[in-house]
Amino acid sequence: MNSSAIVDFLLGHTALFSGFPRDKLAGLIEDSRLDTFEPNEAVIEFGEENRFFVVLIEGEAEVAVTDDRGDKHRLALLKSGDYFGEISLMTGDRTIADVIGVSRCKALFIPDHIFTSVITTHPPALRELSRAITAKTTDWTNRELRAAAEQQSSDPYGFRLHTDKPVKLLVINCGSSSLKYSLFDTADDSVIASGIIENIGIEGGTHRCTVNGEALQHPCPVSTFDGAIDEMLTLLTGREHGCIHAREEICCIGHRVVHGSDRYSGSVVLHDDIISGIEAVSHLAPLHNPKNLQGIRAARKAFPTAHHVAVFDTAFHHTLPPYAYLYGVPYELYTSNNVRRYGFHGTSHSYVGLRAAQFLRKPFNSLELISCHLGNGASMCAIDHGRSVDTTMGFTPASGLIMGTRSGDIDPGIITYLQKQLGYSPDDCDRLINRESGLLGLSGISSDMRTVETAAEKGDHRALLAIKCFGYRVRKQIGAYVAAMQGLDAVIFTGGIGQNSASARTFSCQGLSCMGISIDEKKNRTVDCSVEPCDIATDDSPVRILVIRTDEERMIARETLRALRKEQIATVISGSPKIPIPIEVSAHHVHLTTSHIEALFGPGHTLTPQSDLSQPEQFASVEQVTLVGPKGTVERVRVLGPARKESQVEISMTEQFKLGIHPPIRESGDLKDTPGITLRGPAGEVALDHGVICAMRHIHMSPMDALNCGVRDKYLVRVRVEGDRELVFGDVLIRVSPNYRLAMHIDTDEANAAHITTGVQGVIEEIQQQG
Secondary structure (H helix, E strand, O other): OOHHHHHHHHHHHOHHHOOOOHHHHHHHHHOOEEEEEOOOOEEEOOOOOOOEEEEEEEOOEEEEEEOOOOOEEEEEEEOOOOEEOHHHHHHOOOOOOEEEEOOOEEEEEEEHHHHHHOHHHOHHHHHHHHHHHHHHHHHHOOHHHHHHHHHHOOOOOOOOOOOOOOOEEEEEEEOOOOEEEEEEEOOOOEEEEEEEEEOOOOOOOEEEEEEOOEEEEEEOOOOOHHHHHHHHHHHHHOOOOOOOOOHHHEEEEEEEEOOOOOOOOOOEEOOHHHHHHHHHOHHHOOOOHHHHHHHHHHHHHHOOOOEEEEEEOOHHHHHOOHHHHOOOOOOHHHHHHOOOOOOOOHHHHHHHHHHHHHHHOOOHHHOEEEEEEOOOOOEEEEEEOOEEEEEOOOOOOOOOOOOOOOOOOOOOHHHHHHHHHOOOOHHHHHHHHHHOOHHHHHHOOOOOHHHHHHHHHOOOHHHHHHHHHHHHHHHHHHHHHHHHHOOOOEEEEEHHHHHHOHHHHHHHHOOOHHHOEOEOHHHHHHOOOOOOOEEOEOOOOOEEEEEOOOOHHHHHHHHHHHHHHHHHHHHHHHOOOOOOEEEEEEOOEEEOOHHHHHHHHOOOOOOOEEEEOOOOOOEEEEEEEEEEOOOOEEEEEEEEEOOOOOOEEEOOHHHHHHHOOOOOEEOOOOOOOOOOEEEEEOOEEEEEOOOEEEEOOEEEEOHHHHHHHOOOOOOEEEEEEOOOOOEEEEEEEEEEOOOOOOEEEEEHHHHHHHOOOEOEEEEEEEEEEOO
16 A cells, blocks of 8 residues: 555544645655554554554454453454554553454554654644543543553563664763763664773773673773764774764764753753753862763764753752751752752662562552662662652762762761861862772772772771671661651662672661561572562562662663653644643642541531532532641641542641641652541541642643643643742643543642632643653
């Protein structure tokens, strides 16, 4: 079937394309592919990450799911002219059913970016898509299927690098005098080359690399990052060891940037204004950001046609709450001089957290994890339901744990003591904290844990003491993070020490069985995480202990592809009219189960609707309860209906102090390890052991609203609100359902601070993070 015949078919047999401009359809088909499938052959399989909108051109196919007993259940029979794949493209979920050929069939696979930029920008197509998604969502989807699809997938978090058209993707990490690189091929998700050029600008420069599996090393006396990139290109394109024909084959490059301040909450495509922004915050990382920028400028010069993306070490920690990132110093140092905790190693913590969720076969946003990145630089991170809520490194990478040559946390008074009593200058103090302390300073032997462990085995007292101090700091921090998150599913060890030192892991977990953390020493001594994560906890340990090899280069590559897709969507949004979003102020309220309604208001009692809410079938009831906390009470809290499967209490940040509890910021319904409270009604009391949250700010959308706004379920966006005090709300969660009506919800604290009342409107300004 030629292109013209496909255009005729789509115009005549598919409601979605009725009235579509013929030239647009011809261009769409040119970028798509037509595949043939035999009877019983899978067109799409359950649990896959879908990247295509698919139109059945010929034949028939069935949409079906298989239950736990192996029985197949048909959801729909598709005929020529029908389409599928739009739900998973819309929600970002894995495919929730198999699509299997019933007869020999042909299907047109339209890539995701064409779906976003062409189909969803055509108003009649949008209306048809909304109708179809609403119908299918009602009949086909439910939470259990989506969860099963995530568990079924072998790659639920997109670590396998894949693009609609195969590309070569380069990752560059520029240090103070080194350039590390990895070259990925998305055709087969392979690393075709990786290497490091060391001692740039100083004596003894070398280039060590592996190309197509062959290890190479030779002298490399280069003096600049421009020279280092030329050296890398000479090798990659050379006749003897080359793996690409020309530099133009590399079409996108991901750059590690250490510090993004609080300006950059995610990876960004590099333009001149972004580079200026990175330069503006470089005073916060004077040893790292200037070198990162030198590498970026050299790479942009060497690869002028490639897309360049900055991936920030600090970005994963942008979700830290103020009480975790502020120091006990005058507040003006934060507002005027940016003095706060930023955290680092974010790329590694994010990667191993996602890998842990994949290994445990549980959603990332349902877990409480502690990530221990232990190496020459060491840090820990508390990951609560997918969000970094605390981390040990702070304003600089020198704070927190004992490291190879860094002191970690010390009494600030030591610095003034050294300056006043021993005549230390600021540079002397910097050298002491960053280059002469840690394992090196304590042991007096080395900054390398392997060397220190060897000395300890021979009876060196200071070496053993250094290892014990190192493990004690980690162990103490694990306990602190368990308290901060009010629960724990797994501890993760990664980094050079975390992956390879059994004794460091032992000292770090010793005595923590009281918290459900019990290490199996045999597994600990024999662990090999070079390929897959390993669980070294005892079989009966409530908390799993995982050893996971970090892969920051792959994570940077993944984030590079996601940033490019985000910019593509942002381009569509910027070219479309801004959709005004009504803002509603959500006061404290309670959702109750049927049994709790009866316990509070009497046997057989049902909620009495007082007024309808903006969301269909939701209402504010006449009934009210009193919240009773350890410290105080909040009276006349409205109950919202209808009844739910689990009771939930939503309060504002200021009310937590009045009640004396500390709830986390969560999406509605995410209640694991949340604090409890007592509810008092006219007929009795109910003591909840969990269920109190401060709700994330969020936007309810129908599928059509989401298509019009260019976003999907679980995206995080920034929303600009104009008015007396124009401002931008960040970390706004998108929630898509055919049962939702467009509205953004913020709590009373946020509304009062911004002088916002119900009825004010906002617009989506930027996508922060894809779900």
